[in-house]
Every structure is written in C-alpha cells, then in structure tokens.
Amino acid sequence: MSVAYRVVQWNPQKRIYDGILLAAVAFYVVGFMWVTPLFDTNADPMNVPIRAxxxxxxxxxxxxxxIGPLCRLDSRFLPLLYNRRHMGVVTCALGLYHGYLVLNWYHKYGNIDPLVSLLASNTNYDSFFSFPFETLGIGALLILIVMAATSHDFWLANLTAPIWKALHMGVYVAYTFLVGHVVLGALQSNTNPILATFVVLSAFWIVCLHVVTAWRENRHDQNTSLDPEGLIDVGPVDEVPEHRAKIICASGERIAVFRYDGKVSAISNACQHQNGPLGEGQVIDGLVTCPWHGYQYDPASGASPPPFTEKIPTFAVFIRHGRVLLDPTPHPAGTPVEPAIVPNPSSTQSPDNQEFFVGYFPTMTKGMxxxxxxxxxxxxxxxxxxxFVLPVLHGEYHHARSDFRDVREFDGFLRAAPAPHIVVVRPGETGKHAFSRYVLIGRGKSGPKIDVAGLDGKYVRVRGTLIYRDGGTMISVKGAEEIPAPSTSAKTEPLDGEPLGTYxxxxxxxxxxxYFGTMRPGNTAVHRQCTVRCxxxxxxxxxxxxxxxxxxxxxLLVDSNGSTVNDRVLSMVADPLEIKGEVVRLDNLFVLKADPTQYRRLS
Amino acid sequence: MIRTRRLMHRQMFLLLAFLIPALLFVGLAFRPDVPPVSKPDITLLTKAGFAPTLPGNLTRIQAGEQGFEIGLEAKSPMTSSLIIRSVNPLLKPDLLVYWVPESIQNHSLPEHALLLGELMGTSFRHMTLPTAATTEPGSLVIYSLAHQEVFTHFTLPSLVGSEKGAHAS
Incomplete structure (x- = not known):
C-alpha cells in the first residue's frame, strides 16, 4: 500500500523473489549459450542468443x-503471485532483447531500414504456413510492452482495477500470438518431435489450467435467492469461520461476509487494488487483509486505515435465529455499517488453521x-x-563457414553472368572441368560493390573473405583490380557451360x-525474411x-534468357517449390534456367 | 476479480481452448516439407558426379578431424572408378580430389597431379580413375584450391586384393 509514488516498494520477500527470478533467468540464458556449442560445434554464435x-x-x-489459476486452486501458491508483475517485466525485457537480436542479425545491413524490413520482407498474410510469424511475435511483444509499462500501481490507481485488469488480460492474446510465433516460425524449421512436444504440452497445460479454473469459478457465481424481505440467507453464523469469510453471490457480484471478534460484517469481495478476492483473505489486527497484495480494509466501513484511502462498498447484515442475513443493496464505498453481533460469542469456533501469508509479512508459516x-x-x-535439453533439441545447425577475419586474394577471370563470379584455374592435369568458380558478393546483404560490368571478362585480383559449405564457395569481396593475365595458361574457359538437359x-x-556460410540455418521459414532481404x-x-x-x-537461378531473377522470386523463398528448367554446368556451378512465372508451389 | 472480468476470462479461454490446439495441430501435422527429387531427375545427380550406387566395401581414412570413406570399383581390366565421400562436413573450401601415381613425400601438389573431381558435403562422389591406377594404386591428394594448400593425402588401396592399407599422412 502506498500514499506516495514509489518506483518499487521493496521488502525482503520482493528481494528474495526477484533474486531467484533473475538468477534463474540468467542461469538459463547463459547456460543455453554455453551448452549449445558443447553439443553442436556448428552452432551459429549469433543465432544461439536469439534462441536463448x-x-x-x-x-x-x-x-x-x-500462477493465477494455481493460486485459485491452492492458496499456498499465493506467494508466487505477490510479485508476479516483476516476472512480467522480465519477460518483456527478454522478448525485447530477442527482438533486438533478430533485427540486428536478420534485418541489418540490408537495402532498407531493419524495422521496415521486419514488417515488409514477408507479406504472405493470406497463407498459413508462409504467414509472417514475426508479426505475431511483434504483436505479442507490443502487448507485453503495454503491460509492463502499465504494471506499476500508479497506472492501476489511475485506470481503476477493472480497466487495468481488462488491459492486462491482453496477456492471453499475447500468449496465443506467441504460440503462433513459435509454431509458424521455429517449429517449421526445427522438426525435432520432442521440441514440438514440449511446446504442445506447455500450451495444453496453460489452456487446461485456465479452463478448469474458469469452470470452478463459474460454479461459485450462482446467485443466492432472496427471502420475502429482500434479504439473502447466508447460512448459520457458525458456518462463517472466525477471522475468515463466507462468500456469496448476489446480483452477479461476490460479497464477503466476515466474522471477527464476535461480530459479522459484509463487504464487497473485490479489493480496490487489483480486484483481488478479499473473501479469501483474513482479518488481521481487526482489518480484512487481501490475499493477493495485503491491502487492508475495516470490515465495518470498507475503508483502508489512514493514511491509505482505498474504499470498497459495504452491506448491511443481521443475525436472526442463529443465521446470517444480508441486504444485497450495496452502500457507497467506505460507508460504515453497524456489524451484526454474534449472540453467543462463547460458542464461536476457533480460528481456522488455513495458512495465510502476504509478501510484506516478516515470516512465512513453516507449512507454507x-x-x-x-x-x-x-x-x-x-x-x-x-x-541441457533445449539446446540439444534446438540443434539442427549446419556446418558452414564464414572466414570473415581471413582476407585472401584470388586471381582469375571475372564473369558478370549468370551471377558475378571469379573463374580460378585449377592446378594440375584437369581435363574437362579446369576451373573453380566462386560467386562474388558484397558486405552485408548486397552484391559485390565493385565495377562488375567494367571488369567482366578481365583477369582480376579479388580481395575478400571466403564463405563455404558442402563444396560451394563464395567470396565476400573487399576489392578487385585488373591484373595482367598469365600468358602460360593453356586452359580455355567454356563460356556457355555444359548443358545437362531439362529437369x-x-x-x-x-x-x-x-546458406553457404553466414547463417546457420540459412534456409527454411525461420530464415525467410533474411532470405528476402539478401x-x-x-x-x-x-x-x-x-x-x-x-x-x-x-x-543458381536465372530466367530462360540467363538474366537474374532476384526481384521475381521474393514471394516464393523458403517455400517448397517445383521448377522445370534447363540445367547448365559451369564447372562447379550449376545453373537452372527457368521463368519464375512457371515456378510451382508445392503447398 | 469482478464478475465481468471473470466472464471475460471464461469466454477468452473457451475460445483459446479451441484456437490454440487447432493452431498447434494444423501447424505441426501439416508442416510443409521440401520433397526429395523424383526418380527421373536422379540422372542429373549422376551427371553432377554423385555416386548412383555404392561398392560393397568402403575403407575409412581419418585425416585429422576430417574422415573419408573410399571404395574402388574395377569396371574392366582397363577402367576403374573411385567412390569417395567426406564422413563429416568439409572443413576446407573447394576441396578437389587429385590422383598421382607415386606416394607424396611433401605437402605440395605435383604439377602432373590428375584432377578426378570435387567433394560436395558428405555425399558419395563418383570419379573415374586413370588407366594407370589399375596397375599402380598411387595416391589421392585432397587439395583446397581456395586456400591453395594440400589438405591431406593418402595412398590408395590396391584394386587387386585387399583394400586395407590406406592411410592418411
């Protein structure tokens, strides 16, 4: 409780709670990043933190x-609920950093702004499996940001609990978005059934837990009937436990009827703070104490003790013939109502032994x-x-190398088509395939920043770093200059290549x-937007x-005329396709000539 | 919570109880996969140097962290072929396979080395050996053109008799 704005009202429980939370998160994230390369030496050092x-x-x-439904099913989970908002803020921070890493890795160094790239690289909103799953992640993150930003009691007090609660129920939408983000993203690329099982079980756990809780709560929401005087028969006074409440439902809302110190009072069941269930709280020091965060109210007036100002509606109660009767007409919040006096206080039952704890209490009971x-x-x-398990399941990294620190020189003929590449003479007696061809690319997500047209057909020295995988080799070009061609080479480069037929x-x-080196994995749906950008x-x-x-x-894809198809294939990347075209071999390069309008989607 | 919020929660989860399982089911059960190339187009793989069939006996050769499996087939008294693959992903760029008639003494590629083909990932590659290899096994040299260095070399097992004896140096 507070009468002045404070960022966090620290107490020992909150410190312990946050300490355990942050330590566990740090352990998980650092552990994930440490364990992954132990299991898979091909792990991409930029991709692993994104996953972590x-x-x-x-x-x-x-x-x-x-936490919420568990607390409804067993009140001993309530200490976990006390500081749940800090967990939410940490989740938001983790999601934000995940998003930052994704932007930095998959969308930076492209031809458009990374944020624009994130939103515009995949617009297949009419397709289920090609759907831009990143948008679902952004949606979830925006909701989490709004929730984190409004998580402070300042916003709770200003928005009022019902509006604040409605706003924060957005977390269920965020969760659904997140499940969609994972299913249409990571789980499309990673086909490990155990990983999918983990996600499915966790989603079923959440759905079942909430459905069961909602069903139980619904049973308590049956209105109690009125007697001819318009009063509600709450039941025998002895049914109301000492220092506890019996909750009834009237006009759709719950009312908590408390018994304490030989008296009975009735107040609204909804705490003004977060609409927590006051009737599941306890009377401590003569004040009804909310089980969620410990807000307190005088049971007779519904008002918090000074200097606090929270107030809740009160109800008139009577005891007749040993039964508690309640007038369901609420009094304005904070209106004092004379408590009903229990006629024979000596017969009162002893206080129940149900354990009760609120975060600001100095100690917790041993049982709890x-x-x-x-x-x-x-x-x-x-x-x-x-x-130890998730990094193994996440696996599926491929062996690919990018020697980005090792700048080398390569001499050969530069060719502009079918894609800029350098033709390097293979030594020895080579016969038919006397050359190796290394495709040239530039820094980031771009083609080589050299005068390809001017150097086409010239003998050049290219400076750059190698990217390679499975026999495919590329050079990330740092510079190129024309040099004199060796006069002794007897090997003749076949310019047109060797036709292998139509397939x-x-x-x-x-x-x-x-695919050949910078990213692991560099294919499938999870990499779609980066592929488009590149x-x-x-x-x-x-x-x-x-x-x-x-x-x-x-x-290498070109159209039937041998021209580049880059801008014509963007909407089809990362999807299963069928292409019929002519295959031409240029030494170690294979070129597929087909018109992109003839590409056929397989799903 | 007040009743309207409890109702809201209940209605949301009635919806999500269908939506989330449906999303998971469709997203996982009908996950699209890129199918392997159909039978007729395997001929393309053969033309590209991938081995269509494997010999019965394969010899394992370890060269540092890179392991190779090789097999030899004598097609006729004068022609023989080599099946070779890297057991683990290639550690060097543009690895070319050369044959030389003699044992290699130093770590350089002889000028008369004969190019047989290139390695691709962990796939079995089919390469035709020269006629001379039927009488003199010679050596294989794995050369990285992009790094311009001999990655490893080893003597070939004899085409006649046991295939044991191959070793990397």
Missing part, C-alpha cells in the same frame, strides 16, 4: 500464466514455506534440465550467402535440391 532469449521469454510467460520452497526447487530443477526439380529458394539486395538466389540419400545440390 526467445525460449526464456516463452518459458517465463508459461510460468506466469500458470515448505510447500512453496519445494515448488520453487522443482521449478529450478526444471530450468536446469531445460538448459523438373523440387526444392527451396535460399540466398546463397546465408536476394533483394543482390545476393544470388539459389535453388536447393536433395535426393532421398541426402545428397544436396544447389542451382
């Missing part, structure tokens, strides 16, 4: 959404402490397990730079094909 922060946000949101400590221990053990191939379009920026599109034995071939 993203999965941490998903796990934390799952925990947050479990044991209960909650065990649950937290189980949760932390689960975090430790996940640190119908099934595969996926990727951008060659990411191809739009001038990186040659490549069609990936595999056979049943796992042999993979990549084909």
């Amino acid at each position: 922060y993203g999965s941490a946000a998903f796990i934390l949101l799952t925990i947050i959404l479990s 402490s044991r209960f909650i400590s065990r649950r937290i221990a189980v949760l932390l053990l689960a975090v430790v397990m996940l640190v 119908t191939l099934q595969g996926e379009i990727v951008d060659s730079k990411c 191809i739009a920026g001038g990186i040659p599109p490549v069609f990936l094909v595999r056979d049943e034995s796992g042999n993979t071939m990549s084909f």
